[in-house]
Amino acid sequence: MAQDDPRGDVVVYWRPGCGFCAMLKARLGGLKDRVTWVNIWEDEEGAAFVRSVNDGNETVPTVVMDGIPHTNPSPVKVKERLARG
Structure with a gap:
């Protein structure tokens, strides 16, 4: 996996049982897809x-x-990026 991951513009690396990951996914709402x-x-x-x-x-x-990794960014920051398309 490289920073320029071809799978998508926004890539979230997560693991089961991570509360911060679950919170991010929940706060993204419909944008999570x-x-x-x-x-x-x-x-x-x-x-x-x-x-x-x-x-x-x-x-x-x-x-x-x-292409820039962010560790545990705020859901607002991720939503703003997703809203830009």
Whole structure:
């Protein structure tokens, strides 16, 4: 997985049981379907990418917007990006 992930403009790296991930998904509402969701427990390449941008930690949600990774960004920031198309 690279920062310029071809799967979508906004990619969210997450894992089951993560409260911050669940909150982000809930706050995105209907916009959540415009996001590519990568479960790092099922995607080793995704997990490696998350570690590479978080000092070796699997900190989620890690959200890539316009090729730039953001660790646990505010749902408002992600919604604003999604609203731009």
